[in-house]
Every structure is written in structure tokens, then in C-alpha cells.
Amino acid sequence: MSEQNRRLVLAERPSGLVDETTTRLEHEDLPELQDGEALVRVRYLSIDPTIRTWMDDAPGYLPPIGVDEVIRGGGIGEVLESRCEAYEQGQLLFGMTGWQEYVVADAGARTMQALPPGVHPTKALGVLGITGMTAYFGMTDVARVKEGDVVVISGAAGATGSTAGQIAKIKGAAKVVGIAGGPEKCAWIVDELGFDEAIDYKNEKVAARLREACPAGIDLYFDNVGGSILNDCLGHLAMRGRVALCGAISSYNSDGPPPGPSNYINLLIKRGRMEGFLILDYFDRFPAAQAEMAGWLAEGKIKSAEHVVEGLESAPEALNLLFSGGNTGKVMVKL
Amino acid sequence: MSEQNRRLVLAERPSGLVDETTTRLEHEDLPELQDGEALVRVRYLSIDPTIRTWMDDAPGYLPPIGVDEVIRGGGIGEVLESRCEAYEQGQLLFGMTGWQEYVVADAGARTMQALPPGVHPTKALGVLGITGMTAYFGMTDVARVKEGDVVVISGAAGATGSTAGQIAKIKGAAKVVGIAGGPEKCAWIVDELGFDEAIDYKNEKVAARLREACPAGIDLYFDNVGGSILNDCLGHLAMRGRVALCGAISSYNSDGPPPGPSNYINLLIKRGRMEGFLILDYFDRFPAAQAEMAGWLAEGKIKSAEHVVEGLESAPEALNLLFSGGNTGKVMVKL
Numbered sequence: 001m002s003e004q005n006r007r008l009v010l011a012e013r014p015s016g017l018v019d020e021t022t023t024r025l026e027h028e029d030l031p032e033l034q035d036g037e038a039l040v041r042v043r044y045l046s047i048d049p050t051i052r053t054w055m056d057d058a059p060g061y062l063p064p065i066g067v068d069e070v071i072r073g074g075g076i077g078e079v080l081e082s083r084c085e086a087y088e089q090g091q092l093l094f095g096m097t098g099w100q101e102y103v104v105a106d107a108g109a110r111t112m113q114a115l116p117p118g119v120h121p122t123k124a125l126g127v128l129g130i131t132g133m134t135a136y137f138g139m140t141d142v143a144r145v146k147e148g149d150v151v152v153i154s155g156a157a158g159a160t161g162s163t164a165g166q167i168a169k170i171k172g173a174a175k176v177v178g179i180a181g182g183p184e185k186c187a188w189i190v191d192e193l194g195f196d197e198a199i200d201y202k203n204e205k206v207a208a209r210l211r212e213a214c215p216a217g218i219d220l221y222f223d224n225v226g227g228s229i230l231n232d233c234l235g236h237l238a239m240r241g242r243v244a245l246c247g248a249i250s251s252y253n254s255d256g257p258p259p260g261p262s263n264y265i266n267l268l269i270k271r272g273r274m275e276g277f278l279i280l281d282y283f284d285r286f287p288a289a290q291a292e293m294a295g296w297l298a299e300g301k302i303k304s305a306e307h308v309v310e311g312l313e314s315a316p317e318a319l320n321l322l323f324s325g326g327n328t329g330k331v332m333v334k335l
Numbered sequence: 336m337s338e339q340n341r342r343l344v345l346a347e348r349p350s351g352l353v354d355e356t357t358t359r360l361e362h363e364d365l366p367e368l369q370d371g372e373a374l375v376r377v378r379y380l381s382i383d384p385t386i387r388t389w390m391d392d393a394p395g396y397l398p399p400i401g402v403d404e405v406i407r408g409g410g411i412g413e414v415l416e417s418r419c420e421a422y423e424q425g426q427l428l429f430g431m432t433g434w435q436e437y438v439v440a441d442a443g444a445r446t447m448q449a450l451p452p453g454v455h456p457t458k459a460l461g462v463l464g465i466t467g468m469t470a471y472f473g474m475t476d477v478a479r480v481k482e483g484d485v486v487v488i489s490g491a492a493g494a495t496g497s498t499a500g501q502i503a504k505i506k507g508a509a510k511v512v513g514i515a516g517g518p519e520k521c522a523w524i525v526d527e528l529g530f531d532e533a534i535d536y537k538n539e540k541v542a543a544r545l546r547e548a549c550p551a552g553i554d555l556y557f558d559n560v561g562g563s564i565l566n567d568c569l570g571h572l573a574m575r576g577r578v579a580l581c582g583a584i585s586s587y588n589s590d591g592p593p594p595g596p597s598n599y600i601n602l603l604i605k606r607g608r609m610e611g612f613l614i615l616d617y618f619d620r621f622p623a624a625q626a627e628m629a630g631w632l633a634e635g636k637i638k639s640a641e642h643v644v645e646g647l648e649s650a651p652e653a654l655n656l657l658f659s660g661g662n663t664g665k666v667m668v669k670l
Contacts, residue, residue, distance in 0.1 A: 061604045231595065245603045260566065260595025268580045268611030269396045276603030 003030050007070045007100030008315060014055055016253045017323060018316045022055070023071060023099070025313065030102055038087035038105045040077035040112065042097045046125045047309075047318045047331040048073065052252045061278050071099040071315070074130060076121045077112075079105070087112075094124055099315050101335055116290060126330035127163055127297065127304035128290050134246060134279045135163035136289045140171065142277045143220045143244035147172035150214050152233055154178075155224030155249060156195065157185035158322070159304075159330035164222050164246075165195050166302050173220075177213045179206065179229060181325040188328060193303055202325075207232040217241065217270075225250045226258055234263035237270045245276040253323055305329025338365055342405045342435030343650060349390055351588045352658060353651045357390070358406060358434070360648065365437055373422035373440045375412035375447065377432045381460045382644075382653045382666040383408065387587045396613055406434035406650070409465060411456045412447075414440070422447075429459055434650050436670055451625060461665035462498055462632065462639035463625050469581060469614045470498035471624045475506065477612045478555045478579035482507035485549050487568055489513075490559030490584060491530065492520035493657070494639075494665035499557050499581075500530050501637045508555075512548045514541065514564060516660040523663060528638055537660075542567040552576065552605075560585045561593055569598035572605045580611040588658055640664025 004027045011024035033039055051073050054065045065072050075097030079087045086107035087093065095112030097103045105112040115124045126132060138160075139145050151168040155161040156178025168176045177197045178189040186198035199209045206229055210218065217238025223230050226248030234243065251258030267274055282289075296302040307327040309318040312335055321327045339362045346359035368374055386408050389400045400407050410432030414422045421442035422428065430447030432438045440447040450459045461467060473495075474480050486503040490496040491513025503511045513524040514534045521533035534544045541564055545553065552573030558565050561583030569578065586593030602609055617624075631637040642662040644653040647670055656662040 059604070226600065245599075248600055248603070251600070257597035258600065260597035260599055262592035262595035264580075264595055264599065264609070265561065265583050265586070265593065266611075267609060268583065268613070269394070271611055271613060271616060273608065273610040274599070274602060275608040276601075276606055278603070278606060281606060 003102070004028060005030055005100055005102040006312060007098065008312060009070050010055060010065050010067050012067065013057055014052075015255060017320050018052070018055070020316075023316055031104060033081060033083050033104070036084045036107045038082040038084060038093075038107070039080045040093055040097070040103050040105050041080050042075050042077040042101055042103055042335050043092075044076045044121050044125055045097065045099060045312075045315055045333040045335065046074040046076075046130065047315065047322065047333060048130070049247055049249045049252055049322050051319060052323070061280065072096060073099055074125070076115065076125055077103060086110075087114075092121060092124075094129065099312065101312060116294075119294070122306045122308065122330070122332060123297070123304065125332050126159055126306055127302060128293055130279055131159040131330055132163050132293055132304070133282060133286055133289055135160045135167055136293060137279065137282045137285070138222060138244045138246050138277060139164050139167045141282070142275055143222060143242050145171045145173055145220055147174075149173045149219040150216065150238065151176045151220045151222070152179065152210065152214065152218045153222040153224070154229050154233075155247070156180045156189050156198065157328050158224060160246060161222070161224050162189060162193055162305065162329060163302065165189065166193055166296075168220070169194055170296060170301055175214070177210075179225075185325075185328055188305075201229060207235065210236045214238075220244070222246060223248075227251060231261040231263045234261050234266050234272075234274075237266050237272045239270050241270055241272045243272065243274040245274060249323065307331045309333050311335070338437070339363065340365055340435055340437040341647060342433065343647060344405050345390060345400050345402050347402065348392055349387075350590060352655050353387070353390070355651075358651050366439060368416060368418050368439070371419045371442045373417040373419060373428075373442070374415045375428055375432070375438050375440050376415050377410050377412040377436055377438060377670050378427075379411045379456050379460055380432065380434060380647075380650055380668040380670065381409040381411075381465065382650065382657065382668060383465070384582055384584045384587055384657050386654060387658070396615065407431060408434055409460070410438075411450065411460055412438060421445075422449075427456060427459075429464065434647065436647060451629075454629075457641045457643065457665070457667060458632070458639065460667050461494055461641055462637060463628055465614055466494040466665055467498050467628055467639070468617060468621055468624055470495045470502055471628060472614065472617045472620070473557060473579045473581050473612055474499045474502045476617070477610055478557060478577050480506045480508055480555055482509075484508045484554040485551065485573065486511045486555045486557070487514065487545065487549065487553050488557040488559070489536075489564050489568075490582070491515045491524050491533070492663050493559060495581060496557070496559050497524060497528055497664060498637065498639065500524065501528055501631075503555070503557075504529055505631060505636055510549070512545075514560075520660075520663055523640075536564060542570065545571045549573075555579070557581060558583075562586060566596040566598050569596050569601050569607075569609075572601050572607045574605050576605055576607045578607065578609040580609060584658065642666045644668050646670070
């Protein structure tokens with residue numbers, strides 16, 4: 001086979017945002033396909049904040065990406081050639097493709113899964129994929145949203161936050177407040193997605209606005225950002241308030257540990273609960289959740305936004321968009 | 336009635352430890368007893384860390400003690416005279432006596448409760464009282480100790496921590512590690528109470544010792560102290576580790592909020608849970624728990640220590656013992 005694979009490998013570990021020295025473009029010959037394998041042409045890369053954490057040489061829920069290894073990440077591709085029954089030519093698969101143009105799917109290890117029929121690839125990466133499922137299980141299973149809850153969500157214009165807020169409304173939350181950066185995002189989550197209120201953390205004092213928006217306190221806080229916003233929300237918990245820890249995007253580019261939330265002590269005073277989760281633990285429950293989510297999409301109860309960037313070489317700057325707040329909705333790279 | 340009540344009122348709010356300017360001794364005539372009331376001679380005061388938090392003008396689970404008001408606190412007393420059916424002369428009662436020699440019990444408001452028959456007053460304040468019940472419900476209900484757990488307890492030579500560790504052993508924990516200050520306390524919890532291991536936070540590096548003592552991580556951390564020890568334990572959680580927040584004694588004398596635990600992010604990586612509780616919420620479940628605890632006492636499975644200080648005027652320095660680590664076991668003042 002004369003085609004070559006182009007891939008981005010980790011050239012050196014970044015300090016802060018990734019830049020042109022972080023990744024290196026490499027070419028390699030495509031491997032000889034073995035029995036039980038399929039060759040997949042990657043079509044979309046899923047750009048997620050967690051990728052940045054894997055670039056650090058620090059303990060996490062997965063090992064760090066090694067220097068000179070391809071950047072780890074999810075994506076969607078099309079089967080070009082198959083030497084197994086599990087995968088058919090022309091089929092769309094999702095899985096950990098990495099930042100590259102071609103990947104070999106291994107039927108035995110089930111490294112890639114077929115997309116549900118009729119689902120567009122961008123939806124499969126977004127609202128019906130890892131980010132949507134993160135919102136779904138975080139809101140329902142970890143934070144246990146219930147009727148009448150006053151809900152606050154940070155990163156509310158991001159892929160996970162925007163979906164989490166809409167799920168809270170569907171599940172009967174009395175009020176859903178989103179925290180986002182800038183007036184456009186704030187207008188979008190209220191006018192388009194149906195959040196009840198928005199707090200613009202770039203232009204408003206979050207703690208004071210939380211007291212206004214949630215006079216009786218916060219029953220459920222879905223945290224995507226960590227840092228001072230987590231602390232402000234902990235400081236304004238209602239009795240038996242719950243905090244679902246989904247991410248800490250404010251700290252992923254900082255050296256050393258983030259500052260801890262001194263208001264954690266309010267968990268004691270308010271008999272609160274703070275719990276972390278990772279979507280990895282919920283894979284076996286995806287089908288039922290995806291079916292429910294697909295129904296909401298069809299009924300127009302859930303809206304999703306996608307922010308598509310073109311070309312493999314754009315992946316590093318697409319990742320940075322997540323930290324500069326340059327995106328609205330799910331960031332992906334089209335190859 | 337010619338007797339006078341002597342009481343300690345809050346003269347001024349302390350900064351740091353209480354001192355001679357914090358409280359003021361006052362004399363007052365005993366009130367005329369009304370129908371439905373009983374006059375109680377206070378015999379023991381329960382000295383608890385939370386009393387210090389009530390002296391600050393800061394929001395909490397109860398309002399601050401007002402300046403010129405009697406210091407709030409639990410205690411045990413004997414009925415001297417009764418004008419109601421609920422209380423009988425000579426009966427021992429427990430409840431919020433305050434730091435004073437006499438208190439009026441109100442049958443309608445049930446401000447004081449009869450001691451279970453046969454229970455010595457110091458046990459009723461300690462292992463069978465609020466502190467023992469805090470250990471019981473924190474360990475069983477909040478942290479949900481189970482067989483095979485690796486358990487770490489801070490403030491382990493204190494009244495609550497020492498009991499919590501013994502309950503963990505009874506409930507089948509694989510290993511119980513106590514963190515306490517100084518070699519005497521560390522020896523006591525291991526040799527007398529049956530903890531498996533002790534870490535002397537005054538003379539050892541807690542994080543390094545936790546890694547040694549709990550090589551596979553901490554399943555359950557019962558936190559009485561907050562601060563750096565909470566942070567160290569969060570940093571060494573096992574998968575799905577639980578943290579029960581019982582107190583934050585390291586911060587009660589500091590101005591402003593305590594530093595937050597930057598390792599809270601490990602709750603996300605390890606899918607952990609951190610939950611606060613207050614014993615106030617468990618009053619209706621005390622009888623069953625006290626019966627179980629009384630059984631363990633009778634069988635010698637639970638040992639308790641009491642640190643008794645004499646005289647009303649000693650109450651402020653008794654409170655300070657909790658923060659200097661000068662006590663082993665339950666601190667109380669005998670009047």
C-alpha cells in the first residue's frame with residue numbers, strides 16, 4: 001500500500017497551552033493489515049480538555065502520553081479495508097483514534113465500535129458521544145438531579161455543560177443557571193438552549209451573582225472548571241447540596257496543583273456531597289442513555305452546537321480553544 | 336431561692352485561642368420556676384471543638400453565640416426541683432446546658448433528655464453521647480465502612496476519632512491507621528485501642544507515611560482536622576475512596592477561611608466522594624446506636640478515655656486543650 005499515515009506525536013511536554021513545539025508531524029508507512037484487523041481512515045477528531053492532562057507527566061486516570069507517541073484522543077473514521085467479520089468496509093467506527101489520519105482497528109480487543117445507525121458523525125462525537133454521555137451520567141447518576149432543584153453549571157457553553165443544563169431542565173429542575181465567558185455565550189445558553197439565567201464570569205462577580213440568581217442556595221453544582229468558580233459555588237450550597245466534579249479546566253494548563261477550594265468546609269455545615277466521576281465507568285450503560293438522548297434530539301428538547309476546525313495540523317490550536325473559551329459547543333477537527 | 340447561678344458569657348469574640356478576655360464570669364439570681372419546668376444543677380460540661388466555631392461571627396450550622404450570652408455547649412445535670420411530669424427530682428438529664436452551674440429544663444420544648452438508665456454521666460457525654468454518636472454515624476452512615484476497607488482517621492486520639500477507629504475495626508476494616516500528635520498518643524491508639532498503625536503528624540511526614548501504611552491507597556478517610564492532613568489523604572485515595580468530613584479543627588482558630596485541599600481533584604481521578612455531616616441530623620436514630628455501642632462497651636470491644644477538668648472557670652482552658660492537642664479522649668469539665 002503506497003498511502004502513508006500522517007500523525008501528530010508529542011514532541012515535548014507543554015508548560016501551559018500547547019504550542020508549535022508541543023507536537024511534531026510525522027509520516028509513516030501504513031502497516032500490513034493482519035487477520036482480525038481493519039484499516040480505518042479517520043474523519044473527525046474529538047477535542048476534549050482531558051487530552052491536555054494526558055500531556056503532563058503526572059498521575060491521572062490514564063497514563064501520560066509518552067514523548068514521541070501519537071497524541072491520544074477519540075475520533076471517528078470509516079473502514080477502508082477489513083480482514084475481520086466485526087468491521088465492514090464503509091462502516092463508520094468511533095474509538096481512540098489518536099491524532100492521525102489512519103488507525104488500525106483490532107476486532108479482538110474491540111478498540112473501535114460501530115456508530116449507531118443513522119447518527120451523523122459530529123453528533124456521535126458530541127451530544128450522543130462521550131461529551132453528551134458525560135453530561136447525562138454526571139447529571140443523572142452522580143448529581144442525581146431531581147424535580148425542583150436549583151442547578152448551576154460552569155463551562156455552560158461548552159459541549160458537556162450546554163448538554164448538562166438542558167438535561168437538568170428536562171428532568172424538572174426548578175432553575176438552571178449557567179456560568180460562561182462573555183455576553184454572546186451567555187445569550188446563547190439562555191435564548192437558544194433554555195437556561196433560566198446566565199452569569200458572565202468574565203464581566204460579573206460570580207459569588208454576588210450566585211446569591212442573586214439562587215437566593216435559597218445551590219442544590220446541584222455541575223463543575224467543569226474548578227478554581228474560584230468551584231469555590232464560589234461551594235460557598236453558596238443549599239442544605240444537602242451536591243457537587244458533581246466533571247473537570248477542572250481552569251487548572252489544566254497551570255504548573256503544580258490548583259488552589260484548593262477553601263469553602264469545602266461548607267460541605268460539612270450544609271451536609272453536602274462532592275463526588276468525582278469519569279465517563280469511562282459508564283460505557284456499558286451508553287446504549288440506553290444514547291437512545292434517550294436521541295429521542296430528546298428528535299423532539300427538539302436538546303440542542304447541540306459543534307465547532308468544527310479543519311485539518312490535522314489544526315488539532316493543537318483546536319485544543320487551545322477549550323482553554324481560551326474560544327468555542328461554543330463541541331470542538332472537533334475534520335480531517 | 337437564695338442560690339445564685341454562676342455562668343460564663345462571651346465577653347468578646349476571640350481571635351485564635353480563647354483567653355481571659357474571651358469569657359466573663361457572671362452571677363445571677365435563679366429564676367422563679369414555672370409550670371412545665373425543672374431546675375437542673377449542671378454536673379459536667381461537654382467540651383467540643385465546635386464550641387469554638389460558635390464564638391466567631393460567621394455563618395454556621397447554628398447561629399453564633401451573641402456577645403454577653405452564655406457560652407453554648409452540651410452538658411449533664413441533675414434535677415433539683417421539678418414542676419412538670421417529664422422530669423423527676425434526682426434524675427440525670429443531658430442537653431444544651433451552656434457554661435453555667437444551673438439551667439432550667441423546659442418539658443414542652445424538651446430541651447433536656449433523661450440519661451439512659453445505668454449510664455455513667457461521663458460515658459453519656461462521651462462514647463454514648465454526641466462524640467460517640469458522631470463517630471458511629473460518620474463511620475457507618477456517611478463513610479459506609481465495610482469489610483476489607485483501609486481506613487485512616489485524623490484526630491485519632493480525640494474523643495470522636497478514637498471511637499471511630501474502634502468502630503471501623505468492629506465493622507471489619509482490613510486496616511485502621513490513626514493520625515495523632517506525639518508518641519504517647521500514637522502508642523495509646525495502637526496498644527490500647529487496637530489501631531493497626533499510627534502516624535505521628537508532629538514528628539513524621541504524613542504523606543510519605545500514608546504511602547507506606549496504605550500502599551494500595553485509602554478507602555475511607557474520616558477527617559477531624561482539615562488542612563494539610565486532609566490534603567495528604569485526598570492525594571492518596573484509593574479508587575472510589577470516601578472522605579467523611581467530621582470537623583476541621585486545624586482551622587477553627589485561624590482568621591479567614593482555611594486553605595482548600597488542592598488534591599480535591601483526586602476525587603475526580605479516583606471517582607471519590609467527600610461528604611460532610613452533622614450529628615444534629617441523627618438524633619432520632621440515637622437509641623439504636625447507643626444500644627449497639629453499650630453492647631460493645633460491655634464486651635470490651637470499645638474503650639473510651641475521658642479527660643476531666645475541674646471547675647467552671649476551667650472551661651476556656653479545657654476548650655484550648657482540644658486545639659493544642661493536650662487531651663487524650665473526651666474533654667469535659669466537672670462542676
